[in-house]
Amino acid sequence: MRSNGGDNNRSPSSQPRFHSTVAEHKLRRFNSLILLFRLASFSFSLSSSIFVLTNTRGSDSPHWYHYETFRFVLAANAIVAVYSLFEMGASVWEISRGATLFPEVLQVWFDFGHDQVFAYLLLSASAAGTSMARTLREMDTCTASNTFCVQSDIAIALGYAGFLFLGFTSLLTGFRVVCFIINGSRFHI
């Protein structure tokens, strides 16, 4: 049983510690959300890369490598997968140790800047891929080898999903940048 009087004689000096514990708890939850989004973004872009890479059925079928656009789709998804993996490592490091991998000011701007640029990259690759896939349907490539086209469509759709989660992450890291500018630390208000 808890005594009521025990809480009242808390000294003022313990107040900031209490506040900082709340802020730390909030930050940990916020970072976990970022980690979750990065995991989703990583999974989608990795599976998109694999779907493009394995998109060939022997020598008589079309090969993804002969289409410049699909090479671009593969490159963009692979870059995002590698970047997400790295950022997941940095995120886990931050959650477990309570400090950022790089100095704090560098970390928040690095995250936000790369999220923005790679989101643009992945979206443009997916848009180019969509245009290519529709063109292939109009030509006779898809009637000759339908599985090639279906697999390309799946790869592109997975790329869009990866973009979506990267976009969400970029909103969150953008919020971190704003918090950093306001408070001088990534702990939010």
Next chain:
Amino acid sequence: MRSNGGDNNRSPSSQPRFHSTVAEHKLRRFNSLILLFRLASFSFSLSSSIFVLTNTRGSDSPHWYHYETFRFVLAANAIVAVYSLFEMGASVWEISRGATLFPEVLQVWFDFGHDQVFAYLLLSASAAGTSMARTLREMDTCTASNTFCVQSDIAIALGYAGFLFLGFTSLLTGFRVVCFIINGSRFHI
């Protein structure tokens, strides 16, 4: 960060007026820069739309309308041109009257949100257009009608230029949002 009257030598009444005049001057310069970027973005996307629209040479030549991707390029550029025109009006209003067209909180978020979304839209249209233009070169369309391909390339390049200036504008309006969150007004520090 606002100073709370630590400067004792200045009379309290002249301090806010002096500060506000400097801030107003800075804000006016900042808004003029946004207006300039919007003008560039408008010019590029409008000329891109015109280049796509006029891309036909009689009945034996290919027509832009038959390519889904070029219709998307036209739509994205036209949307950005109309939006930029509207925002230029709002910007001129703000510079001349010293107040935003919509309530301030709505205006800063409206500008930033639309800049972001339309930048993504225009980039994806341009990327899809690039992929289409390259495919046309691989097929026999370009050898039969080279001017069609050249004009498409120019239209797509103009779209990229429009995207670039829209991206710059989105950085500036993003800065305005941060200032608004920090200060509660769009006047920057």
